[in-house]
Amino acid sequence: MRFSTISCTTDWINLKIAIVMGCTISPNLFVMAMEVILKAAEGSVRLTNLGGGCYVPPLKAFMDDITIICSNNDDTIRMLERLNILMIWCRMIVKPKKSCSLSVRKV
Numbered sequence: 001m002r003f004s005t006i007s008c009t010t011d012w013i014n015l016k017i018a019i020v021m022g023c024t025i026s027p028n029l030f031v032m033a034m035e036v037i038l039k040a041a042e043g044s045v046r047l048t049n050l051g052g053g054c055y056v057p058p059l060k061a062f063m064d065d066i067t068i069i070c071s072n073n074d075d076t077i078r079m080l081e082r083l084n085i086l087m088i089w090c091r092m093i094v095k096p097k098k099s100c101s102l103s104v105r106k107v
Helices: 026-042 073-089
Strands: 048-051 054-056 059-062 065-068
């Protein structure tokens, strides 16, 4: 990557893994990349029915925090498998120890 203005152009900068603190572009690049991953994963399951005619996309995200909302166990498994494939393809690492899970089932 490099930056250009009317009066000067910087040397090429090698981008590394991680979000650089204080960098105004790095978080935006990360969010754009995550948005592409989420859009690619959303197509693997249908919209989630919350009842009363309310349907929501199966993925909600803020930066690298992703919430999966699915109506049934099969859709949840399919979504996790699709996200795993996409993360491997993007060479991103998911840290299961830092993840948490909550399953709410209607009884």
